[in-house]
Amino acid sequence: MSEEKTYKGLLGSFRYSFGASDSRLYRLYVVVGALLSILLTLFFSLSIVVIIAATLGASESITLVRSLFVLVGLVVVAPIIAPVLLVARRHRKRLGSGTLYDSALALGGFLFIGALYLGLVISVPSELQEPTSGAIGVLIQALYNLPSLLGIVPPLLAVLLLVFLHRRFR
Numbered sequence: 511m512s513e514e515k516t517y518k519g520l521l522g523s524f525r526y527s528f529g530a531s532d533s534r535l536y537r538l539y540v541v542v543g544a545l546l547s548i549l550l551t552l553f554f555s556l557s558i559v560v561i562i563a564a565t566l567g568a569s570e571s572i573t574l575v576r577s578l579f580v581l582v583g584l585v586v587v588a589p590i591i592a593p594v595l596l597v598a599r600r601h602r603k604r605l606g607s608g609t610l611y612d613s614a615l616a617l618g619g620f621l622f623i624g625a626l627y628l629g630l631v632i633s634v635p636s637e638l639q640e641p642t643s644g645a646i647g648v649l650i651q652a653l654y655n656l657p658s659l660l661g662i663v664p665p666l667l668a669v670l671l672l673v674f675l676h677r678r679f680r
Contacts (some may be wrong), residue, residue, distance in 0.1 A: 516602055520591070523598035530601035533609035539616035540594055546623065547590045554583030586626065589669050593619040596676055611679040618672040625668035628653070633661030 517526035528540045558579055565572040593615035600606060631653045642650045 517598060520595070523595055527594050527598035527601060531597060531609065531612045533612040533616065536593075536597060536609070536612035536616040539619050542623070543590050543594055543619055547587050550583070550587050550590070554579070554587070558583075586665075589622050589665070589672060590619065592672065600680070606680065614675045614679045615672070618668070618675045622665065622668040622672060625664035628664040629661040631661075632656050632664070633658045 517523045524540055524544050528537055531537060531540075558576065561576055561579060565576070597612050597615055600611060631650060634654065635658070636654075639654050642648075
């Protein structure tokens with residue numbers, strides 16, 4: 511049996527795909543994606559602890575809210591990790607060579623991160639919105655004026671783009 515360089519689990523896939531890819535854009539995404547996914551996982555973990563502490567002894571509907579909060583955390587972090595897992599799988603199974611696939615998924619991952627930020631700006635409650643000025647301020651004010659429920663649209667479109675890029679370049 512030959513010794514084959516591989517990875518074990520989620521954490522190993524970051525290191526493995528970083529070393530297996532020749533794309534500088536993808537390597538940058540691995541670093542940014544790892545840091546952001548760790549930060550978001552920590553944020554959602556601490557937030558669920560605070561939610562549980564604040565709602566102890568509450569009704570069963572609060573239990574549903576806790577579960578939905580965990581689900582939202584998974585839905586936010588999973589598309590950040592997905593490009594890393596897909597590229598690691600591609601290199602491990604030797605499904606293709608070249609940096610085009612790696613770069614395309616890195617670009618899709620960066621676009622998801624930007625879309626996530628855009629969605630957060632759109633969904634900021636009116637009492638937390640800060641006054642803005644300048645050219646960027648006009649854009650931010652226009653985003654503030656959109657209905658909060660539209661905040662889901664940019665990340666959803668970015669996930670669809672990520673799926674398209676995966677299928678197109680594999």
